[in-house]
Amino acid sequence: MSLLTRLTYVLPHRALSSLARRLAYSGHPRLSRWLIDTVTRKFGVDLSEAESPDPAHYPTFNAFFTRSLKAGARIPDPDARALLMPADGRVSQCGAIEAGRIFQAKGRSFSTTELLADADAAVAFADGLFATVYLSPKDYHRVHMPWSGRLRETVHVPGRLFSVGPAAVRLVPGLFARNERLVCHFDTDFGPMAVVLVGALLVSGVETVWSGIEIPQYGDTVTVKDYRGADVRLERFAEMARFNYGSTVIVLLPQGVAELAQGLSAETPVRLGERLATRL
Numbered sequence: 001m002s003l004l005t006r007l008t009y010v011l012p013h014r015a016l017s018s019l020a021r022r023l024a025y026s027g028h029p030r031l032s033r034w035l036i037d038t039v040t041r042k043f044g045v046d047l048s049e050a051e052s053p054d055p056a057h058y059p060t061f062n063a064f065f066t067r068s069l070k071a072g073a074r075i076p077d078p079d080a081r082a083l084l085m086p087a088d089g090r091v092s093q094c095g096a097i098e099a100g101r102i103f104q105a106k107g108r109s110f111s112t113t114e115l116l117a118d119a120d121a122a123v124a125f126a127d128g129l130f131a132t133v134y135l136s137p138k139d140y141h142r143v144h145m146p147w148s149g150r151l152r153e154t155v156h157v158p159g160r161l162f163s164v165g166p167a168a169v170r171l172v173p174g175l176f177a178r179n180e181r182l183v184c185h186f187d188t189d190f191g192p193m194a195v196v197l198v199g200a201l202l203v204s205g206v207e208t209v210w211s212g213i214e215i216p217q218y219g220d221t222v223t224v225k226d227y228r229g230a231d232v233r234l235e236r237f238a239e240m241a242r243f244n245y246g247s248t249v250i251v252l253l254p255q256g257v258a259e260l261a262q263g264l265s266a267e268t269p270v271r272l273g274e275r276l277a278t279r280l
Contacts, residue, residue, distance in 0.1 A: 032058070049140070050068070076273040079278070084274070085275070086144055086195060089134050089269075090270065092248065097125055102115065111177070116155065116194065121192075125253070130250060132250045133251075134165075143197065145240050148234065150187045154184050155222060156214060159180040162200065181199060
């Protein structure tokens with residue numbers, strides 16, 4: 001195990017993420033511009049796709065990082081049977097959920113019960129499909145709906161904030177089921193769909209379009225919010241949430257409703273709106 005990965009076991013995860021949040025929301029113009037210029041240069045951010053391509057337009061680093069795209073920069077797959085990729089990034093892993101377990105990396109997996117923090121909810125996805133998408137610092141950091149659905153509930157699961165980079169995914173057992181995360185359960189025309197927003201080291205926030213800031217409302221117990229009576233319905237391709245810094249989205253589908261897109265495999269670069277799977 002690398003020294004950096006070993007250090008993540010002992011680092012004060014929440015303190016570091018809180019510090020990152022303060023920096024990200026700082027209105028100090030020189031600091032914000034330095035952060036924006038540094039990340040743009042180091043990670044090769046393509047600002048030509050942004051609604052505002054001028055770095056000076058963004059009053060804070062967070063405003064830059066959660067920037068919107070210009071109209072037409074991402075187009076949903078025109079096939080009405082296509083479930084959509086929820087974000088820009090790279091596939092970490094995808095495939096079948098086998099005996100209730102989700103493949104993480106060679107020799108490592110975790111259970112749907114651990115990920116969702118709910119054994120009853122996990123039953124619906126037994127032998128279903130999953131796709132794990134990693135968002136790097138260069139990517140568009142808004143998450144959109146793979147399919148139309150009505151929000152049933154969210155589950156905020158407290159936990160660690162390990163890095164979700166490729167090295168950590170290979171080395172940290174049960175990484176995505178250990179990190180702080182927001183599980184979003186939707187009811188769709190094919191049944192349940194879960195979209196899990198996984199936090200990471202130095203990720204200072206997860207926000208949803210229906211409730212605003214969900215993380216960092218750090219806590220020590222699982223928090224469930226019931227939306228059954230709120231009629232929160234989001235259409236396919238609509239924005240549902242956003243991250244600060246890089247992180248991961250995991251989509252879970254029940255058995256027998258779809259098949260993954262041809263050619264989709266680990267390390268495949270993907271863009272929002274591309275085909276994730278096809279309805280059967």
